[in-house]
Amino acid sequence: MHSFHSTVSRRDFMKTLGLAGAGIGAAAAVSPVFHDLDEVTASPTAGWKRAWFVKEVDEPTLEIDWNQIHRMDRRGQPGRDVMAGRSDGYYSYYLEIEEFVKREFPDWKGTTLRDRALNEAWYSTWMGTQTVRTPAPTPDQLSGNTSIGPMPKWQGTPEENLRTIRAAFRSFGVSSVTVAPVDEKTRKLFYSYVGKQKVTFEDIDLFESTTDRFAIPNNCQWVIHWTNLQDTELTSRMPSHVGRAGFPMAYTHVKRIDLLIEQFLRGLGYQSINAGNYCPSAAFGIMTGVGEHTRMGTTLNSPEYGSHLRGQYRVVTDLPLAVTKPIDAGMERFCETCGVCGTQCPFGAIAMGDKSWDNACGQDWAADQSVGGDTCMWNIPGYNGWRLDYRKCMGNCCSCMGACPFGTAGASLIHEVVKGTMSVTPVFNSFFRSMSETFNYGHKEPESWWDLPLEQIPAYGVNPALLVK
Ligand code: SF4
Numbered sequence: 001m002h003s004f005h006s007t008v009s010r011r012d013f014m015k016t017l018g019l020a021g022a023g024i025g026a027a028a029a030v031s032p033v034f035h036d037l038d039e040v041t042a043s044p045t046a047g048w049k050r051a052w053f054v055k056e057v058d059e060p061t062l063e064i065d066w067n068q069i070h071r072m073d074r075r076g077q078p079g080r081d082v083m084a085g086r087s088d089g090y091y092s093y094y095l096e097i098e099e100f101v102k103r104e105f106p107d108w109k110g111t112t113l114r115d116r117a118l119n120e121a122w123y124s125t126w127m128g129t130q131t132v133r134t135p136a137p138t139p140d141q142l143s144g145n146t147s148i149g150p151m152p153k154w155q156g157t158p159e160e161n162l163r164t165i166r167a168a169f170r171s172f173g174v175s176s177v178t179v180a181p182v183d184e185k186t187r188k189l190f191y192s193y194v195g196k197q198k199v200t201f202e203d204i205d206l207f208e209s210t211t212d213r214f215a216i217p218n219n220c221q222w223v224i225h226w227t228n229l230q231d232t233e234l235t236s237r238m239p240s241h242v243g244r245a246g247f248p249m250a251y252t253h254v255k256r257i258d259l260l261i262e263q264f265l266r267g268l269g270y271q272s273i274n275a276g277n278y279c280p281s282a283a284f285g286i287m288t289g290v291g292e293h294t295r296m297g298t299t300l301n302s303p304e305y306g307s308h309l310r311g312q313y314r315v316v317t318d319l320p321l322a323v324t325k326p327i328d329a330g331m332e333r334f335c336e337t338c339g340v341c342g343t344q345c346p347f348g349a350i351a352m353g354d355k356s357w358d359n360a361c362g363q364d365w366a367a368d369q370s371v372g373g374d375t376c377m378w379n380i381p382g383y384n385g386w387r388l389d390y391r392k393c394m395g396n397c398c399s400c401m402g403a404c405p406f407g408t409a410g411a412s413l414i415h416e417v418v419k420g421t422m423s424v425t426p427v428f429n430s431f432f433r434s435m436s437e438t439f440n441y442g443h444k445e446p447e448s449w450w451d452l453p454l455e456q457i458p459a460y461g462v463n464p465a466l467l468v469k
Pocket residue numbers: 344345346347348349350388392393394395396397398399400401
């Protein structure tokens with residue numbers, strides 16, 4: 001139990017409940033004895049704080065006769081359609097459900113293609129996170145299980161479509177969805193080759209991927225940039241082993257999200273080209289306004305999620321979408337006077353100097369053909385900023401992300417005030433940097449994770465307080 005117990009007395013608390021004083025009768029007999037508010041919420045059950053009215057008892061509230069209970073033999077269990085007596089298939093009940101819903105909501109127009117696409121996307125990976133069980137039906141493959149049968153692809157305005165994919169992707173575990181056009185500028189951000197595959201933009205109807213070609217159709221004019229989060233508490237304990245659990249945890253979700261997005265867009269009738277390995281994440285994150293460039297180089301800082309954007313992926317599609325713009329929240333300027341990530345990198349991979357146009361950035365191997373020369377360059381040329389030294393970076397120790405003052409994004413009111421101030425002036429930035437140390441933003445002692453209140457260990461590794469941003 002933490003040290004700052006409240007000073008509300010039992011009497012004050014009981015008064016508030018209207019249970020204090022004489023003559024409260026039966027209430028007095030069942031009311032617990034509290035010494036302070038922490039005890040009100042505390043339970044003796046290994047760190048699980050439950051409400052005071054949840055009492056542990058010796059027997060369940062359900063009446064049970066253990067003399068009558070025996071093990072069930074379920075070898076003869078029929079399928080659900082047989083049990084339900086539905087010769088036309090178990091899921092024919094959907095039609096009845098729609099009628100049921102309409103009785104309660106007479107203005108409801110019935111199932112839409114996007115409703116169906118969302119449901120089918122989840123079904124496609126149901127009970128498995130790494131593979132598609134059954135591909136979601138495209139609109140022309142829809143059967144008559146609902147009021148919509150085979151139909152044309154989903155039609156919406158670009159703004160409606162952006163709203164639709166934001167809602168759907170959130171349900172998949174995505175934190176942000178932004179969009180760039182595929183145009184003269186952003187085509188330059190795609191790699192020219194990846195391994196033996198040449199990346200091309202062609203006048204073809206459908207995406208093609210072969211051993212030597214990754215061909216994006218010219219009708220796919222939008223790049224969706226989506227992100228997922230790395231757990232805040234684990235990240236702040238990087239680079240320890242316990243902290244690094246947040247890294248594979250986040251990427252495990254990435255794989256499933258990839259599949260869900262692919263199946264959802266398929267269900268709407270559109271192409272979904274997973275281009276995560278064919279263009280850089282930070283470049284599209286900056287262009288679409290998820291966040292700003294940082295001293296860390298390949299990691300963005302986001303006003304909402306700080307440095308904890310783990311997965312950043314790109315999906316090229318022909319679904320028309322409203323595009324989003326880059327942002328200025330003063331975060332890149334903050335990096336100019338901060339440099340904490342550089343001092344906390346165990347391997348000296350982060351540049352401590354000023355921003356630069358020099359793309360080699362001290363990486364003299366970059367032009368050395370014996371190690372691949374510019375065919376294995378990690379940094380796109382042409383920007384005035386910082387580059388990570390990939391010869392030194394161990395890739396996923398993540399001490400830099402854990403140390404960044406923005407790592408605790410959303411966790412503190414004062415942090416919001418700081419962010420608002422630095423968005424309009426850099427004058428206080430060096431003061432804020434010191435303050436972040438004073439307020440203990442940044443690294444935390446690894447072992448302390450095991451003693452966190454359970455409500456601070458979020459299910460699936462994603463802090464819901466951050467997801468609502
Ligand atoms: S991941 Fe680790 S090695 Fe790489 S830049 Fe960050 S702190 Fe340095």
